[in-house]
Each structure stands twice: as structure tokens, then as C-alpha cells.
Amino acid sequence: MENEVCIAMSGGVDSSVAAALLRREGFKCFGVFMITHEKSSDDREDAERMAEKLGIKLHVLDLRESFKRVMDYFVEEYKHGRTPNPCVYCNRIIKFGELYDYARQLGAEYFATGHYIHQKNGRIYAGIDEKKEQSYILAMVERNVLSKVLFPLGLKEKRQIREIARELGLEVHNKPDSQEICFINDENYFDRLERERPDIVKKGNVYDTQGNLLGRHEGIHRYTIGKRRGLGIALGKPMYVVDINSETNAVVLGEREDLLKRRIIAENVNWLTEPIYEEFEARVKIRYNSPPAEARVYQTSGRLHIEFAEPVSAPTPGQAAAVYVPEDDKLVLAAGGWIARD
Numbered sequence: 001m002e003n004e005v006c007i008a009m010s011g012g013v014d015s016s017v018a019a020a021l022l023r024r025e026g027f028k029c030f031g032v033f034m035i036t037h038e039k040s041s042d043d044r045e046d047a048e049r050m051a052e053k054l055g056i057k058l059h060v061l062d063l064r065e066s067f068k069r070v071m072d073y074f075v076e077e078y079k080h081g082r083t084p085n086p087c088v089y090c091n092r093i094i095k096f097g098e099l100y101d102y103a104r105q106l107g108a109e110y111f112a113t114g115h116y117i118h119q120k121n122g123r124i125y126a127g128i129d130e131k132k133e134q135s136y137i138l139a140m141v142e143r144n145v146l147s148k149v150l151f152p153l154g155l156k157e158k159r160q161i162r163e164i165a166r167e168l169g170l171e172v173h174n175k176p177d178s179q180e181i182c183f184i185n186d187e188n189y190f191d192r193l194e195r196e197r198p199d200i201v202k203k204g205n206v207y208d209t210q211g212n213l214l215g216r217h218e219g220i221h222r223y224t225i226g227k228r229r230g231l232g233i234a235l236g237k238p239m240y241v242v243d244i245n246s247e248t249n250a251v252v253l254g255e256r257e258d259l260l261k262r263r264i265i266a267e268n269v270n271w272l273t274e275p276i277y278e279e280f281e282a283r284v285k286i287r288y289n290s291p292p293a294e295a296r297v298y299q300t301s302g303r304l305h306i307e308f309a310e311p312v313s314a315p316t317p318g319q320a321a322a323v324y325v326p327e328d329d330k331l332v333l334a335a336g337g338w339i340a341r342d
Contacts, residue, residue, distance in 0.1 A: 002109050003026070003027055003028055003109060004027070004029070004030070004107060004109050004110070005022050005027045005028065005029050005030075005108060005109070005110045005111070005112050005150060006029075006030055006031070006106060006108035006110070006112070007022065007029055007030070007031045007056075007101060007110050007111075007112045007235055008031075008032060008033075008034070008095060008103075008111070008112070008113045008114075009031035009033050009047045009050065009058060010043055010047065010071060010114070010178075011042070011043035011044060011045070011046030011047035011172070011175075012031070012043070012046070012113075012172060012175055012177070012178065013114075013161060013162060013165050013170070013172045013173055013174075013175050014048040014116075014161060014166060015047075015113065015114035015151060015233065015249065016029075016054070016114075016164050016170050016172055016323070017152075017153065017164050017168075017170070017255070018112055018113065018114040018151075018152045018153055019031060019050070019051075019054055019056060019112075020054055020151055020164070020165075020168055020170075020299065021152040021153075021164075022112060022150065023054060023055075023056070025152075027110075028058045029054075029142055030056055030057045030059065030106070030108070031047065031051045031056055031057070031058040031059065031330050032058070032059045032060070032061055032099065032102065032103060032106075033048075033059070033060050033061070034060075034061045034062075034063045034094070034099050034139075035049040035057060035060065035061070035062045035063060035064055035069075036064060036066065036090075036094065036182070036183065037065040037067060037182065038064050039143070040110075045076045046171075046172055046175070047097045049171065050104070050170060050172060050287060051168060051267065051291045053168075053169070054174060057200075058272065059102075059106065061098075061099065061102050063098060063099070064092060064267065065157065065181065066093075067183070068096060069093060069094075070086050070089060070090050070093070070094065071183065071196065072088050073118065073194055074193075075085070075196055075197045075200065076244040076278045077091070077318045078193060078200065078220070078221035079197070079200050079220075079221065080190075080246045080318075081220050081244035081246035081248065081317070081341075082244075082317045082318025083225065083316045083317070083318040083319055084116065084318050085137075085225040085288075085318065085319050085320050086181060086183075087137050087288075088136075088137050088139060088140050088147070088252065088320045088336075089140070090140050091137055091138060092140045092142070092270075092315065095113070096111075096138075096142070096145050096146070096149070097145075099111075100145055100148075100149075103260070104148075107226055108148065109147050109148070109165070110148055110150050111145075111148055111150070112149065112150040112152065113149065113151065114129075114152075114153055114155075115134045115137075115138070115151055115153065116128075116132040116133055116134045116136055116151075116153050116154060116156075117133075117135050117151040117153075117154045117169045118154030119146070119149070119150075119151050119154065120147075120154055122147050123272075123273065123327075123332050123333075124138060124146060124272055124332065124333040125327075125330050125332055125333070126324070126330070126331045127153070127154045127155075128153075128154070128155055128156070128157065129156070129157040129158055130294070131140050131158065132157070132158050132169065132259060135322065135324075135333045136258075136287075136288050136320065136322045137183075137288065138272075138287050138323050138333065138336075139270065139272070139320050139322040139323075139333065139335070139336025139337075140197060140268075140320060140336045140337075140338075141255075141270070141271075141272075142270070143270075143271060143272050146245070146272065146280060157295030160339055190222050191286065193221050194219075194221075195316030196254075198258060199309050200219060200221050201218070201219045201221075202219055202220070202249055202250035203216055203217065203218055203219065203247075204216070204217055204219075204220065204243070204244070204250055204251070205217070205251075205335070206231075206233060206250070206251045206252075206253060207250060207251075207252050207253070207255045208239075208253055208254065209242065209250070209252060209258055214233050214235070214253060217232070217235045217251050218232075220244050220245075220246060220249060220250075223241045223317060224241065224244075224246055224253050225241055225242065225243070225244065225259070225314050225316040225317070226240055226241060226259055226313070226314030226316065227240065227241040228240050228241075229331075231253065233253070235253075236259075237252065237255070237257070238256065238334040239253040239255065240253065240255070240256060240258070240259055240314075241253060241263075242258045242259055244252035244317075256313075259313045259314045260311035260312070260313055261308075261311055261312060261313075261315050262307060262308050262310075262311045263284070263305070263306065263307050263308070263310075264306050264308075264315045264321065264339055264340075265304065265305055265306070265337075265339075265340045265342075266301065266303065266304040266306060266320075266321040266323075266337025266338060266339055266340065267303045267304075267305055267337055267338055268302070268335055268337055268338050269299065269302055269303065269304055269335055269336070269337045270335060270336045270337065271334070271335045272333050272334060272335060273325070273332065273333075273334045273335070275299070275335075276297075276299070276325075276335075277299060277336065278298070278324070279296055279297065279298040280296070280297055280298070280325065281294075281296055281297075281326070282294075282296070282297045282306075282323050282324060282326075282334065283293050283295070283323075283324040283327055284297070284306055284308070284321055284323050284324070285313055285321070285324070286315045286316070286319060286321055286323040286339065287316070287319055291296075292308070292324055292331060293308050293309070293312050294308065294309040295308045295309060295323075296309075297323055303325065303337070303340070304321070304335065304337050306321060308325070316339060316340050317340060318339065318342045319339050320336050320337070320339070321336065321337050321338075322335075322336050323335045323336065323337075
């Protein structure tokens with residue numbers, strides 16, 4: 001239906017205000033709430049109350065069976081010595097995959113979310129609120145999908161969104177932001193991994209960068225590049241995880257400078273602009289909360305070779321690398337890829 005928008009409603013303040021702003025702009029709106037795991041029930045009640053308050057119909061889609069793919073990915077990445085990014089992965093296959101497809105099946109011309117992302121003329125720009133800017137987590141979403149997505153919050157700051165919600169009488173105006181991994185309850189995520197896949201627990205050796213044996217570990221899934229605390233080994237100086245080798249089931253510790261890398265490779269490249277085949281200047285984020293770092297990038301055989309102007313700390317295999325190109329005083333999200341082992 002022309003001008004009809006399906007809003008992904010999570011029960012939080014961001015998606016609720018996104019729905020309100022779209023209605024204010026004259027769009028015909030309906031919402032959809034996705035059930036993905038056992039923690040969904042309270043949020044569903046909030047989403048239902050907000051939809052009723054805003055006068056829009058809310059559909060509920062049970063994606064628990066599909067969401068098992070996210071959990072499988074989560075476990076497999078740790079099993080192979082990588083650090084997964086379930087939000088980036090989920091956005092590609094669930095939220096902007098199956099949920100988006102469902103919205104289109106219901107007749108929506110557009111899909112909308114409460115992400116702090118600015119889109120213009122089919123290009124994705126970093127949102128203006130640096131503390132909430134979320135373009136990184138869309139780095140692996142398919143370009144043709146994003147062309148049909150609206151982001152009403154991209155030019156606003158979080159404090160403005162909470163104020164709008166308060167003015168509208170939305171009870172979620174002071175609801176805390178979701179934290180950590182959505183499908184992990186209060187339990188330690190190590191415990192969740194071990195409960196889901198007991199076979200992941202394989203004790204092994206811990207070495208230093210010279211190959212000296214330092215001790216034993218309880219399983220490589222308990223480590224990630226850059227980890228310093230909880231190593232179980234006292235060496236009289238700060239030591240960090242600098243490598244995880246799933247083939248030898250070994251963890252390697254080093255000093256802070258051993259974490260610094262000037263070059264990385266990103267694979268399974270996902271272009272969000274027209275592909276760039278020649279070498280180009282870029283800004284690259286290697287994790288959600290890291291600032292974009294200056295780099296030069298070139299593509300070969302579906303991989304991005306990224307060389308930073310200054311070494312970056314702890315680029316982590318399994319995390320996404322988001323590549324931005326400067327445009328005036330803004331940054332355009334050009335491509336994403338999964339950081340590979342050297």
C-alpha cells in the first residue's frame with residue numbers, strides 16, 4: 001500500500017518515538033514485534049501498550065526457530081577462536097532479513113526502525129549523536145534492503161527522543177536502553193555457551209609470544225583478543241590475549257604493544273555503495289564503540305585490505321570492520337566485512 005510503513009517495535013523508547021514521528025509526517029503505520037528468545041515477554045507488553053497508545057496495529061512474529069541460527073553462529077565463532085558480533089549478524093538475517101520480508105508480505109512499502117542512523121539518497125550516514133550512532137551494526141545488511149528502510153531518529157539525539165516520548169505521554173520515556181547481548185539472561189555468557197554446547201569446553205595451553213608455556217586455560221571460548229582480566233596467570237605485569245588459535249587450541253598472551261596492528265583483512269565484503277575497485281582513503285571502525293580510524297583500503301578477490309595510518313589496538317577476528325568514505329563533513333558507510341585472521 002502506498003506510503004504504508006511497518007515499524008519494528010521493540011517496546012523501547014526509540015522505536016516508539018520512531019513510530020510517532022512517522023505518523024506525524026503522515027505515513028500510514030503499523031508495527032511488528034518479533035519474538036526471538038525467552039527474554040521477549042516484558043518487551044512485548046511494552047510494545048503492545050505503545051502501539052495502542054499511538055493508535056497503530058501491532059503484529060507479532062515468532063522468530064524463535066529462526067533465531068537459533070544466531071545462537072549457532074555465536075557458538076561456532078567462539079569455537080573457532082573468533083569473537084562473534086551477534087547484533088551485526090542478526091541485523092542481516094533476522095531484523096533486516098526475515099522481519100523485513102514479513103513487513104513486505106503485509107503490504108508495507110517501507111520498513112522503519114529506531115536506529116540512530118541518517119539515510120539520504122540511498123546512502124547511509126553516521127547519526128549525529130556520537131554516543132548512540134549505530135551505522136556500524138548495519139555494515140553487513142544488504143544494500144537493496146536498506147533502500148526501503150526509514151530511520152526517523154538519525155538527525156536527533158537521545159535526549160531529544162526521551163523528551164518527545166515524555167511529551168507524548170509514552171511511559172517508556174525513561175525505560176533503560178537494552179544492554180549486553182539480548183539473548184543472554186543474567187547468567188555469564190560462558191555458562192550459556194557451555195550449556196548450549198558442552199563439547200566446546202576443551203582445556204589447552206597458554207603461551208607467551210616467544211612460545212614459552214605459561215599455564216593452562218579452560219577453553220578458548222573464554223577468551224577474546226585484548227582481554228586482560230581473569231586470565232588466571234600472574235606474571236607480575238599486565239598481559240593481554242593477543243592470539244587465539246583454534247587449530248592448536250592455544251591462547252597467546254603478550255604486552256599492550258603486541259595488540260597494535262597496522263594492517264587487517266576483512267572478508268565476505270558487503271558493499272553499501274557502488275563497489276570501489278581502486279585503492280581509496282577511508283575511515284574504518286573495527287568495533288561498535290571505536291572511533292573511525294584513518295586508513296587506505298583496496299579490494300581483491302572479495303576481500304578488503306585495510307592499512308591504517310596509525311596502528312589500531314586489538315582488531316579482533318570475527319568482529320565487523322565498517323568502512324566509511326568522507327563526503328564533505330560527513331561519513332558515508334561504504335562497505336562492511338568480517339575481520340579475518342592474518
